[in-house]
Amino acid sequence: MDVLFFSSKPYDEQFFARANQEFGYNLKFLEVHLQQSTAILAKGYKVACVFVNDTVDAEVLQILAEQGVQLIALRCAGFNNVDLKAAEALGMKVVRVPAYSPYSVAEHTLALILTLNRKTHRAYNRVKEGNFALNGLMGFDLHGKTAGLIGLGKIGLVTAKILKGFGCRVLGYDIAKPAECERIGIEFTDLKTIYAESDIISLHCPLTPATYHIINADSISEMKKGVMLINTSRGALIDAVAVIDGLKSEQISYLGLDVYEEEADLFFEDLSEKVIQDDIFMRLLSFNNVLITGHQAFFTSNALHKIAEITLENIAAFAANASLNEVKSAQQA
Template sequence: MEILAFGVQADEKPLIEKAFAGRLDVRCLDVFLGEDTAPIAAGYEIVSSNVNADLSGRVLRTLAEGGTRMIAQRSTGFNNIDLDVARELELTVSRVSSYSPFSVAEFAWTLAMAVNRSIVRASNRTRDFDFRLNGLMGRDMRGRTVGVFGTGKIGEAFTRIARGFGMNLLGWDVTPNPACVDLGMKYVDKDTLFVESDLISLHVPLLDATRHIIDGAALRLMKDDAILVNSSRGGLVDTDALVDELRAGRFAGVGLDVYEAEAGLFFTDRSLEAVEDDTLARLITFPNVVVTSHQAYYTHDAVGQIVDATLANVRDYLAGRRSENTLSPSP
C-alpha cells in the first residue's frame, strides 16, 4: 500500500521517507491538500495532510469518492477539518496530539526577544553598514511581568523559560497547571492578565470559544508598551483590530508566527507576486512587528516526533486500533 502525503516540506521529506522505509510506501507531494488537489488522491486509501490543508466537507467528499478511507494529519491542531462530515462519511481521521513543546516555547521566546531588542531591524541596518543604535533600545525582561495565556505543555515550557529570566508570572487557563503554580505563577482572569502584563504569549488552541479572543477590546486593555507574541493559531487574534492599534502607535513589539488567513499563503513562495492580502501587507510594514511563516514547531526533534506519531496512527488504522490521536470516528 502506498500513502499519499500532501504539503511536505523539503526538510520534512527525508524524515518521512526514513520513518516509513521498510514499513509502508509513501509518496510525498509539496502541493497542499484542497479542492483543486483532492482529485490527485483518487485510488489512495490513506492520505496525510498538514495543518494548512483544506479539509472542508467538499474536500472530504471528493477524497471519499476517490476511495480514501483514512486521513492522517501531521499536526496537533485540527480546526481545518470538518469532523462532522468525516464521521458522516465514516472516514478515519487522526492527528498528532503532542510533540516537543520546547520547539514552540523556545520559538515564542525567540520572537519576543527579536521584537524587544529589534534584532531584525539591527541586522538589516548592519547589512547596509549602518551601525547606529537609534531606535534599537529594548528592555530587560528580569523583574517584568509575563502573561502566559494558556498553560498546557507549551505554556508550561514557556513559563519555565520566563522563570529563568526572573520574571513575575501571570497565567490564564480554564484549568490551572500545578507545575506552573509550583514555578510561582499566579492565575488571574483574562482582563487582569491583559492589563498587568509587559509580555503576553498565546498558547491556547483555536476553538469557537477562542476565535478572536484577542479582539479590539482585549488589545485596548494591554499596556501601550506591551509585547504580544502568538505562536499558537492565527485565528486567536483579530488582525484588523491589531493593525488599528499598531497604527495608533501602540505596543513595543508584536511577534507573530501564525496569521488567521495563512492557509494557502504560508509555506509557499510569493516573492515574485503582488500581495493581495492588504491586512498582512500592512502588518508586515510596521517596524515593531516580526512575522514568520508558522515555523515554531519546525525543529528536527519536533518534526521527527510528528512523523513517528503519524506512522503510528497509520499502523493503528491498518490494525483496526484507535488511540488518543483518533478524531473520527467518534469515541
C-alpha cells in the same frame, strides 16, 4: 498501507522516508494543497496525510471518501481545518500529532520576544551597512517584567519555564488549571488580569469557536499601553484589523507573529517574485515594530522527527484497529 501526502516539502519526504524504514508503507508525496480540485488524486489510497493549510471541509471529505480514503492523518497538532462532523458522518477517522516538541515552539516564542525587544534584526542590517549607531535600538530587561500566557498546554508550560528563567513574573490562563502551575511558579488567573497586568502576552491555545479572535478591539483596550503581543499558535486567534488599530494608537508597541489568519495563500511558499495581494498582511509588514515569521516555530529537526514518527504510528494503530490519537467533533465545540 498506501499513504498520500498533500502539501509536502522536501523536508517532509526526508523525515518521513527515514521514519518509514520501520513501517514499510507506500508513501506518495504531492506538493499540491488538498482542496476540492486535488482531492481526486487520492484515488486508491486509504490514508490522506495533510498539513495545517490543507482544506479538509465537508466537500473535500466527500470526494476523499469516494476515492477510498478511510483515514485523515494530520501531521500537526491543530485540527481546525477539518470538518470533524462531516468526517464522522462519512465513517472516516481523523488522527493528529497531539505533541511533538513543545520546546521548538516555546523557544521560537522567546526568539520573537528577544528579537522584538532588543531589535537584533534591525541591528544586524545596520551593521551590514556600516551603521553602528544605537539610536532606536533600546530595549528593556525581561527580568522583573510580567508575562501573561493564554493557554497552558505543553507549549505554554515550557514557555513559562523559560520566562521564569529570565526572571519574569508569569501569569497564566486556561480552561483548566494544570497541576504544574505551582511547581513552575505560574500565577493562574483570568483573562482580565492578564490583559491588565502583562507587559508581554503570548498565545498558546487552540483555535476553537471560543478562542476565535480572542484578541480583538475590546481585549486590546484592556491591555497595558505599550504591550508586547506574541502569537505562535493559530492565526485566527487574532483580529488583525483590530491589532493594526492597536499598533497605530500605540496601545500595542511590539507584535510578533508566526501565524496569520489568512496564511494559507502565503506561508510555506516562495512568493518573492510575486505581488502579495493581501492588504492587511502588507499593512502589518509596514510597521517597524512588527516581526513576522512564516509558521516556522515548529521547524526543528527534533520536531520533524517526532511528527513523522507519531504520524506513522497513528497509521499503524489505525491498521491494527488499536487506540488512536483521534480527534472528534466534540473537540471543535
